[in-house]
Amino acid sequence: MSASDPIAPPAADQRPGKAWRPFALTAPALILLVAVIGYPLLTIVLRSLSEPEWGLQNYAWFFGAPVNLTVLQRTFVISAWVTLVCVIAAYPYAYLMTAVGPRVRLVLVLCVLIPFWVSGVVRTLSWVILLQDSGVINSLLRGVGFSGVKLIRTQTGVVIGMAQVLLPFMILPLYSVMKGIDLRLMRAAQSLGARPSRAFLTVYLPLSLPGVYAGAIIVFILSLGFYITPALLGGPRSTMLSTLVQTQVLSLLQWGRGGAMGVVLLVTTFVLLALAAPVMRSRHREAGRH
Amino acid sequence: MNPVQASRGAAIDLEAISKAYGGFKALDGVSLRIEPGEFMTLLGPSGSGKTTTLNVIAGFTDVTSGKLLVGEKSVVGVPAHKRNIGVVFQHYALFPHMSVGRNVAYPLTLRGVDKATREARVARALDMVKMGDFAHRYPSELSGGQQQRVALARAIVFDPPLLLMDEPLGALDKKLREWLQLEIKRIHRELGTTFVYVTHDQEEALMLSDRIAVFNRGRIEQVGTGRQLYDEPATLFVGRFIGDSTVLRGEARSDGNSTALSIAGETVTAPRKLSGEASPVMLLRPEKLSLRRPGQSASGGNRLSGTIGEAIYLGSESKYEVKLADGSAAIVRSPLTGESFGLGDKVELCFDGSDATLLADDASADTTLT
Numbered sequence: 092m093s094a095s096d097p098i099a100p101p102a103a104d105q106r107p108g109k110a111w112r113p114f115a116l117t118a119p120a121l122i123l124l125v126a127v128i129g130y131p132l133l134t135i136v137l138r139s140l141s142e143p144e145w146g147l148q149n150y151a152w153f154f155g156a157p158v159n160l161t162v163l164q165r166t167f168v169i170s171a172w173v174t175l176v177c178v179i180a181a182y183p184y185a186y187l188m189t190a191v192g193p194r195v196r197l198v199l200v201l202c203v204l205i206p207f208w209v210s211g212v213v214r215t216l217s218w219v220i221l222l223q224d225s226g227v228i229n230s231l232l233r234g235v236g237f238s239g240v241k242l243i244r245t246q247t248g249v250v251i252g253m254a255q256v257l258l259p260f261m262i263l264p265l266y267s268v269m270k271g272i273d274l275r276l277m278r279a280a281q282s283l284g285a286r287p288s289r290a291f292l293t294v295y296l297p298l299s300l301p302g303v304y305a306g307a308i309i310v311f312i313l314s315l316g317f318y319i320t321p322a323l324l325g326g327p328r329s330t331m332l333s334t335l336v337q338t339q340v341l342s343l344l345q346w347g348r349g350g351a352m353g354v355v356l357l358v359t360t361f362v363l364l365a366l367a368a369p370v371m372r373s374r375h376r377e378a379g380r381h
Numbered sequence: 382m383n384p385v386q387a388s389r390g391a392a393i394d395l396e397a398i399s400k401a402y403g404g405f406k407a408l409d410g411v412s413l414r415i416e417p418g419e420f421m422t423l424l425g426p427s428g429s430g431k432t433t434t435l436n437v438i439a440g441f442t443d444v445t446s447g448k449l450l451v452g453e454k455s456v457v458g459v460p461a462h463k464r465n466i467g468v469v470f471q472h473y474a475l476f477p478h479m480s481v482g483r484n485v486a487y488p489l490t491l492r493g494v495d496k497a498t499r500e501a502r503v504a505r506a507l508d509m510v511k512m513g514d515f516a517h518r519y520p521s522e523l524s525g526g527q528q529q530r531v532a533l534a535r536a537i538v539f540d541p542p543l544l545l546m547d548e549p550l551g552a553l554d555k556k557l558r559e560w561l562q563l564e565i566k567r568i569h570r571e572l573g574t575t576f577v578y579v580t581h582d583q584e585e586a587l588m589l590s591d592r593i594a595v596f597n598r599g600r601i602e603q604v605g606t607g608r609q610l611y612d613e614p615a616t617l618f619v620g621r622f623i624g625d626s627t628v629l630r631g632e633a634r635s636d637g638n639s640t641a642l643s644i645a646g647e648t649v650t651a652p653r654k655l656s657g658e659a660s661p662v663m664l665l666r667p668e669k670l671s672l673r674r675p676g677q678s679a680s681g682g683n684r685l686s687g688t689i690g691e692a693i694y695l696g697s698e699s700k701y702e703v704k705l706a707d708g709s710a711a712i713v714r715s716p717l718t719g720e721s722f723g724l725g726d727k728v729e730l731c732f733d734g735s736d737a738t739l740l741a742d743d744a745s746a747d748t749t750l751t
Contacts, residue, residue: 279474281461282439283488283535290462293487297478 139350149351159335163355166332167363169249169321170314176254177261177310178303185265185302189272207259215320218252219243222324244326252324253317260313261306268302304371308364315360332356390418390575391452391542393438398447400433407433409599411447420569420576422586424622425596431579434596435545438577440464452542467536467544467574471551473528475520481507481531482516488539506538507531509568526557530564537572546578550585562588583623587611595619598745611666614738618746620664627670627711629663629685630742640739645706649683651734659741667714669736672701672728674720683737685730687711689722703730 139149153159188199206214221227222242232240242248272295280290318333325331332352340349393415400408408430415421423431436442437449440461449457456464475484485506489499507513510530520528529549536544546565550558566589569576580586586593587607594604595618603615607623614620621628629649631642640661641650655661675686690710691702701722703711711730722728 273472273474275470275472275474276476278441278461279468279470280476280487282441282464282466282468284462284465284491284539285487286462289491294476294478 135350135353137350138346139348139354142345142347142350149347150355152348153351153355159352162330162332162335163359165246165329166315166356167359169246169253169329169331170311170317172246172250173253173257173314174261174307174311176250177258178307180254181258181261181265181306182299182303185262185269188262188266189269203259203262206255211256211319212323214256215252215323218248218255218320218324222248222251243324244329246325246329249321249325249329249331252320253314256317256320257310257313260309264305264309265299265302268305269299272298301371308367312360315356389540389542389573392417392450393543393575393577394448394450394453395434395438396448396450398434398437398449399445400437400442401445406599408437408444411599411601413594413601413604415575415577418573418575420566420578420589420591422578422580422590422593423596424580424583424586424593426581426622429596430599431581431594431596432547433599435547435577435579438543439466439468439545465539465541467539467541469529469532469536469544469546469549471548473520473525473532475528475532475535477520479519480516481512481518481520481523484520484531485516485535485538487535492539502538503534506534509537509571510534510564525553526561529553529561533565533568537568537574541574543575543577544572546576548580549578551580558585565589587623593623595622597622614664614740616746617662617664617740617743620738620740621746625667625712625714627665627667627713628709629665629711629737630709631707633661635661639734644685647685647706649685649732649734649737651737651739653735653737653739655739655741657741661739662742663737664740665711665732665737667700667712669732670711670713671731672703672713672715672720672722673731675727675729677729682731682733685711687728687730689724689726689728692722692724703728705730 140147142149184199184203188196191199219226223229224239224241224243226243228242229240232238242251276294276298277287277290280294281287285293316333317331318337321329321331322334322337325334336349336352339345339352393413395411395413398408398411399406411430411434413421413434423434425431433442437444438451440456440459440463444457448455451464451466475481476487479487482503485503486499489502494502503516504513507516510533512527512530512534515523515527515531520531523531533549549565550561553561562585565576565578578586578589590607592604592606593610595602595610597618603610603619605613610619610623614623617628620626629642629644631644631649634641634643635654638654639650639652640654641648642661642663649663651663685705687703687705689701690704693700693702695714698714698716699721701713701715703713705711713730
């Protein structure tokens, strides 16, 4: 009986050397990642080097045309502006989410998520209506004496639209970090002689920075590859790299050039992240929980 | 201790302080004078108003009415960051993104102290709490006791005339707590600062304090030294909260200068009378009670018959819980040299009437303790 005792755990489970088992569970996700990201990425790199023939001619073309470099630079500048606008808009909002009661918080979360569930195209089109020369915002501005402010087909319009679409990606990581900050630390800072503003700058702000960094990275990277919003809200002077890729690939069937642009964007992003990493890796310890 | 340091503490005057939250009175006319350099403990069960009082002094909570003077100056309406009062919290409240050294330097940086002076004072404060070697560590790398010592250093480094502590040892285990109590006592002696300490632990209060203010339901029941509170409790609540006690209730009769209680057919007397109309109860400390076997001859005094309900061996002495005829329980401590009793033994509880404290009965004293 004892040999097949159903209560005794199977001996195999207790043997060392089965550490791969948890990884087996992630296999489906890993396979999917390799299939939908790794393989296409590899194809793009290969095509950029092989079409129409093997060589670096696609990269030579990219760096040889000043317009490409202008668009690349503009892509980073617009993304930086979008990130900045998102940080400024999201910070007080996320803080408010930590400060209110559960009901109001639910409303605030829904306000973030509902637009998020609406298609980006629809939201961008609604911005077209708002921002156009005869649109709501312009008529309001005319009402207070600013006439002929150009919003649509400008960089400003693109930044406004993109920031609105990407705001949830800033608010949510910020909120998750802020809700872990012990507000009693602010009281401690005040007892030690800090004005509320000083307590915020020396205690709350540094503790919330990991959330700012996390949100900023997500927003910045998503901005770099944004297509719909700049295409609909922007004009020729606010073209971003994704639009250029689209033209090369779909209109001109230049897969090699499109691939080269994608690779340049990817590499530049990695370089920027590598440069930013030491700043973000400052000595932030576990936010004051116990 | 040099006299200059000894006089550095600030006096605190609370005059008829009330604090209401909606209809609930967290503080109901609290008046208390704390002398310069005194170690005053605010003792009471949770929700009794002791922490609210501390928050009022610190400036975290404003008062509904009343006067508050720190160092003879009114501080009502002065924000917390301008009061120059050190506060130690139960949850340590160290800044997790700053090293121990920067945490302790924080109040000095705010006050614009130059770097050299700052470093010297941080080192001195950390040495005082025996954390001098930890300046470069981060709070998350320290144990609870170490974190609280750093928090203490941070609260004294700017030489505040007053230090407030809100159950600072509440989250620590017993051994560490006892050791830190001695440390806090030593630091109080060395600094000469006024200390106001909040706790719900009466042993801690007795061990640390010059005087203790016992809080109950938003009021102060009694202020006094530990000995005064133990020997001469002013109310039944204080008598029950400080130390072990036995409360005898019965049909009371007062004549001349003595009071007699009739408890389930037996009568005990005390040579005192309670003024006022309230019905009297007798409160007895465990060491004033003794046990005898029934029928054993004994010199005069009061006797009540009972049964041993619980016998606890405590090392140097034994503690007995005796069930009395009316169903109530008495707590007796007796040295091991005397006779020992077992569970269920019939005994007689004896005491001298002059050792009984007569107090006005207060049914709420029982409920607020549990």
